[in-house]
Amino acid sequence: MLPPENAAAVPSLVARLDGFQLAIFVSPTAAMRGHAMVVASRNWPKGLRVAAVGIGTASALEERGFHAVIAPSGEADSEALAELPELQDLQGRSVVIFRGQGGREWLRTTLAARGARVEYAECYRRARPDADAGGLLARWQSGGIEAVSITSAEGLANFFEMLGPTGRGYLR
Known part of the structure; x- marks a missing residue:
């Protein structure tokens, strides 16, 4: 924020x-x-x-x-x-x-x-965090993340943008 x-x-x-x-x-x-x-x-x-x-x-x-x-x-x-x-x-x-x-x-x-x-x-005002998603994606790929909770449409859009195409593939 x-x-x-x-x-x-x-x-x-x-x-x-x-x-x-x-x-x-x-x-x-x-x-x-x-x-x-x-x-x-x-x-x-x-x-x-x-x-x-x-x-x-x-x-x-x-x-x-x-x-x-x-x-x-x-x-x-x-x-x-x-x-x-x-x-x-x-x-x-x-x-x-x-x-x-x-x-x-x-x-x-x-x-x-x-x-x-x-x-x-x-x-x-809300803003997408300026963060590298690399660590998150590595944990997710290794099974270290089982669930994600997002409470707004804007948060979901930011999350999708942060993940990029590779990370979005993990959502399946």
Whole structure:
């Protein structure tokens, strides 16, 4: 994880947090980095409700002192969060979404259709590690790797690129 390319935009948004009614965090990383960006320059605004896309993100927020985090109890995605009663009537409300740079527009589009004014606080960016896959491929070929867990489409694309054609052959 790296700082966002437009890191200069975040401080001005953080200074305006009192004007928002809801802050949504889309990942544990967004919770960690977004919270750190806010508390580096100010206190969290009283009355600014907090929401998370899933229980992992909700736990990361609770570890940072948030209570009554709005989060779905089942699926952990934007669609499940948007189904909750607290996110139905947003007419005239301001919502800030803490996230990594880029990503899906679905949540913003959905909340805006419900009458919300939505802004992003992009607090990090994902980047493919600059690593030599040679050691990984050698361990994999010798049977030292039995499973790989990847949690995002972007992570999978990065993994495929790192492996190259030879490594991708090991996925069979």
